[in-house]
Amino acid sequence: MDGQRRHFFASTALHEGERQGRTRAWAEHTAWGAVAILSSRDADWLGTTQASRLRSALREIDDVDDLLTRMRDRAQVHTFEAHRAALPRLRELITSTNLRLLGITDAVDDSVDGYLAEADLDGVVRTLGLRTATDGTAVLRTTGFEIDTVRDLVATSTVAALEAATSTDPRLRGAGRRTLGELLEAYR
Numbered sequence: 178m179d180g181q182r183r184h185f186f187a188s189t190a191l192h193e194g195e196r197q198g199r200t201r202a203w204a205e206h207t208a209w210g211a212v213a214i215l216s217s218r219d220a221d222w223l224g225t226t227q228a229s230r231l232r233s234a235l236r237e238i239d240d241v242d243d244l245l246t247r248m249r250d251r252a253q254v255h256t257f258e259a260h261r262a263a264l265p266r267l268r269e270l271i272t273s274t275n276l277r278l279l280g281i282t283d284a285v286d287d288s289v290d291g292y293l294a295e296a297d298l299d300g301v302v303r304t305l306g307l308r309t310a311t312d313g314t315a316v317l318r319t320t321g322f323e324i325d326t327v328r329d330l331v332a333t334s335t336v337a338a339l340e341a342a343t344s345t346d347p348r349l350r351g352a353g354r355r356t357l358g359e360l361l362e363a364y365r
Contacts, residue, residue, distance in 0.1 A: 200246045203231075205322050208251035209330060211235060211244075215360045216333040222323070236365050241342065241357045248339055252292060252318035257307035259315040264289055267305055267315060270297070272327065278334040279341055279352045290316040290340070292331055294324040335360060 203211065210220035210231055220228055238244050259267060264287060271291030276282070293301060298319050301307070307315060320327055330336055334356060341353025 200243060202250040203247045205250055205252075205320060207231060208248045209320075209322050209326065211248060212251070212330045212333065212335050212339070215364060216330065216335045218330070218333070222326070235361070238361055241354050241361070244357055244361060245339070245342055251322075251339075252320040253295070255298065255317045255319060256310060256313045257302065257315040257317065258310035258313040259289065259305060259307050261287055263305040263307070264314070267301070267307075270301055271317065272324075272331045274331055274337045274340045276337055276341065276349070278337045279356055281341070281349065281352055288314045288316075290318075292318045292320060292324075292327055295319040295321040 202208070206222060207227070210223045210228065213220040214228075214232060214235060220231070223231065234247075238247070267289050268291075271289065271293050273289075273291035298317065301317070307313075338353045338356035338360065341349040342357055344350045344353065
């Protein structure tokens with residue numbers, strides 16, 4: 178490859194990387210507003226102007242990675258090791274996504290993944306004896322946003338797709354990304 182073409186490709190990659198680097202995550206309430214809008218639900222916690230801007234931003238997003246970047250701050254992800262006996266109680270305390278909405282059967286294993294109010298995290302960790310672990314069996318997604326609204330939105334295919342699209346399982350990731358692409362396309 179000659180020097181001029183090499184410079185062009187390096188320059189293009191740099192500009193693309195800069196553009197991706199400047200994509201900011203939405204604030205928690207805005208990200209949940211985007212979930213609501215993509216799920217054809219009201220985001221009544223957003224002001225009229227903010228909701229209008231968010232709807233415009235969603236119409237302009239044509240890349241699933243861009244959407245995932247913007248949605249990343251809707252919850253903080255914490256991973257713990259949990260004793261097998263604590264898992265049933267933990268399942269009662271969290272709100273889990275429903276992967277069946279994506280046509281995927283939920284895994285039957287000794288793991289837990291779901292949403293919990295940020296204010297409840299320390300008590301749950303203490304009560305159930307959870308230990309921080311990077312490859313733990315319990316993934317808790319904490320949010321400071323109104324937990325009843327989160328519970329309602331977690332029951333949508335939008336949240337199922339967001340969770341699946343960031344999975345390490347290629348099958349889940351593919352299904353999640355495909356669903357998010359369809360949601361964005363349908364919203365435009």
